[in-house]
Amino acid sequence: MNIPYLIIIIEAIIFGLVVGSFLNVCIYRLPLNKSVMGRSFCPLCKKQIPIYRNIPIISYVIQLGKSACCKKSISIQYPLIEALTAVISVVTLFHSTSLLQYVIWFTLFMCPLIIVSIVDFKLKIIPDQISIPFIVVGVGVHLYELWPNWSGALIDSVLGILVGGGTLLILGEIISRVKKVDAMGGGDVKLAAMFGAFLGWRALVFIFLASSILALIYAVACIVTKKQDDDKTIPFGPFLSMAAMIAWLYGKTLTDWYFYSIVGLPFNILFP
Numbered sequence: 001m002n003i004p005y006l007i008i009i010i011e012a013i014i015f016g017l018v019v020g021s022f023l024n025v026c027i028y029r030l031p032l033n034k035s036v037m038g039r040s041f042c043p044l045c046k047k048q049i050p051i052y053r054n055i056p057i058i059s060y061v062i063q064l065g066k067s068a069c070c071k072k073s074i075s076i077q078y079p080l081i082e083a084l085t086a087v088i089s090v091v092t093l094f095h096s097t098s099l100l101q102y103v104i105w106f107t108l109f110m111c112p113l114i115i116v117s118i119v120d121f122k123l124k125i126i127p128d129q130i131s132i133p134f135i136v137v138g139v140g141v142h143l144y145e146l147w148p149n150w151s152g153a154l155i156d157s158v159l160g161i162l163v164g165g166g167t168l169l170i171l172g173e174i175i176s177r178v179k180k181v182d183a184m185g186g187g188d189v190k191l192a193a194m195f196g197a198f199l200g201w202r203a204l205v206f207i208f209l210a211s212s213i214l215a216l217i218y219a220v221a222c223i224v225t226k227k228q229d230d231d232k233t234i235p236f237g238p239f240l241s242m243a244a245m246i247a248w249l250y251g252k253t254l255t256d257w258y259f260y261s262i263v264g265l266p267f268n269i270l271f272p
């Protein structure tokens with residue numbers, strides 16, 4: 001590994017930590033319908049946090065997990081999300097073929113998905129402020145990926161929105177009629193439409209399958225450890241998001257292996 005590349009990796013880690021710190025703000029403020037701009041303040045006593053006390057992870061460690069203003073415990077969620085964002089930043093860098101591709105997919109795809117996953121996991125809602133505008137952003141990113149084949153990219157994106165949103169809409173409708181409960185949240189429908197916009201309709205087959213497997217593993221783990229929520233439901237957004245990240249990072253590698261080696265086809269149906 002040469003030195004310039006090492007420097008880029010270190011920059012991706014620092015960039016990930018700083019962005020992760022901003023994602024913490026979004027995760028806290030978006031469900032409250034508050035602006036994500038403006039200075040950081042202590043969630044416990046509402047005092048402004050000076051910039052030198054707002055350094056990702058380092059401030060948390062120096063202050064031994066307590067806030068400097070009111071000496072109360074800060075949730076471990078803050079440094080964990082900063083670290084997670086840094087890891088995803090580096091993984092995205094490794095997967096990208098250019099710096100521009102890294103910046104686009106990390107900031108416009110990975111970061112919104114981190115916010116959606118954590119908010120849905122904690123509050124069981126998917127903020128519309130993310131899923132709706134990023135359907136449009138997704139179309140733009142898909143155009144960038146497949147440029148100069150812009151007409152093919154546009155058709156693929158629109159089909160993705162329809163297949164993603166439509167599948168979950170119909171599935172939710174069937175389940176709620178049969179079981180007489182509100183099974184699939186409207187947030188999941190918009191989220192799947194967003195993935196369709198970014199990745200095209202074929203990737204959705206992979207995303208639906210992978211997210212179902214991930215959610216099933218989590219559900220079984222919940223039953224075994226008896227850590228179920230009172231309403232006995234699990235949020236689907238985090239698993240959809242995880243599957244979408246895996247689809248962009250490893251979807252082609254995994255399905256290449258499946259179609260060529262296991263099925264024995266001469267082509268890959270989902271990631272051509």
Ligand SMILES: [Zn+2]
Nearest residue numbers: 042045069070
């Ligand atoms: Zn405070």
